Amino acid sequence: MRLSVFTVATPDFTPQQLAAAAKDAGLHGIEWRYQDVPADQVNAAPSFWGNNRCSIPTRWDDTQLQTFRDAAESNGMSSLAVVPYLNCGDLAGTERVLQAAAKLGASFIRLGVHRYDRTRPYPDLLQEQRAYLKQAEALCREYGVKGLIETHHVTITASASAAYRAIEGTDPEWIGVLYDPGNMVHEGFENYRMGMELLGPYLAHVHAKNGVWTKTEDGAGDGPVRWSVRWTGLHKGIVDWAQVIADLKAVGYSGSIGIEDFSEELGTADMLRYFADSLNHLLNRN
Template identity: 40%
Template sequence: MRFSVFTAATPEWSPEEAVRELAAQGWDGVEWRITDQADAETPGFWAGNRATWPLTGLEESVPEILRITNEAGLDFSAVGGYAQAADHDNVERMLSATAALGAGRVRVTLPKLPVGDYRAVFAATRADLEWAVERAELHGVQVLIELHHGTIVSSASAAYRLVEGLDPRRIGVIHDIGNLVHEGFEDLGAALQILGEYLAHVHVKNARWWPNGEFGIDGSTVWAPYWASLHEGQADLDWLFRALVAIGYDGWVTLEDFVDDNRPREKVLSDDLAFLRGAYERALMWAEWVASGAGDDDGAGPAEQA
């Protein structure tokens, strides 16, 4: 596997600073955030992010993106776009830029809930993706959709239903275990098998549910999900890597760490890289153990292994 960072997670750094630090730490690649964002006095993950390239005028930025990425010795794991699948003009822009960068793959986003008539919106989005796949074929790239809470596709089952029958060379799914803590979690072994040839990319972050300080009308505690560091969240990342190894996945794993815990950003990322590498190494050891005949071979979680 190869490891990269989505630059939403590096808001304080300029693009040059981001790639320089990632390369120095030993990351294999970068996933650039591309969107028109709001300004902010203090750089943040979603507004004022200094490591984000604007969608408006993206064509003019392509040579600079390519230059600083190549000079740092990093590869593109994908392009982190935010163009809605129904926004054909900007999807075309992202596909063209991805081809020019040689980045291979680009994310498009899906309608957010609530959508009114879910079936109608789902069908319309399928039509949008059919169009995107045709354009991706012409550009020689791949469209990615992400398992994401609060959208029409929060689970592997829903994502497979949306892309089933389309060319997996031109459309794939991003599995994101942190998003699944919010909504859409399915057994990891089953979920990855459901996606099958459509599993094209993996995002990793973590989250956990906490009481949000409010109470229901009956006095019950109200819970809400919050982002957490990789080692403190509810998602079992060892299970994720075992499940990925079990199906032979050997592609990109991109970090998305949106926790601000007062550690310097370079410390957060170096700790995260060590964590991810450790989880992968343990998964490989587990696979050897399974191959020896001592254990299960389905990437089972702790409870199932007991």
């Protein structure tokens, strides 16, 4: 298994700074965030989803893309992925991302997935999702870049089994799943190995982060106790990464694991080094 970084987690670094820090940490690939910086955030402090300085703009041109490609290549890194925030059914947007990925030599992109917020029935959403994925599959084949859906809370693919139901029947050469145990702390937890075995050839990439449940309301009187998830350090939360790595080994997974740490417990360069050191320790266990 190889290690990568998703640049949503490195908002204070430019592409060149990020690639150099990733090389120094011993990582192998970069997953470039693909999203515009909001106009009101351009001069703000760096932040994950605001002024993220390591993001490909959606209205990119070839010169802008070359900046990202040069940053990776000059540091011996691969541009592993282009990771947008697509909506389910947005084929024009999907093709635009695939074009960027092909120019960067990336292996995959992230595809759009329907949110689930109780406003529409799940069967209707699933039908639309499957139709979109079949159309995206054809585009992915055309551009030679794989499309992944992510196990993500507040979507119809929060778990491995829900993701499998969405992609079942597609070609695993061109459609796969980005497996994210940290997101499954919020919603979608299943036994890790069982989920990996279910996904089989669709298991295409893994993201590494962690979260912990915290009480937000004590339930005074007859009121309910309420909980929410906050992000925490890689080995301080509910996800047992030693178990996840052991299960990945057991199912023969040979892809990459990408850091996506939102805990802010370490600066960017230290976070990358800590991730590489701790994951390599687990990967090198017998």
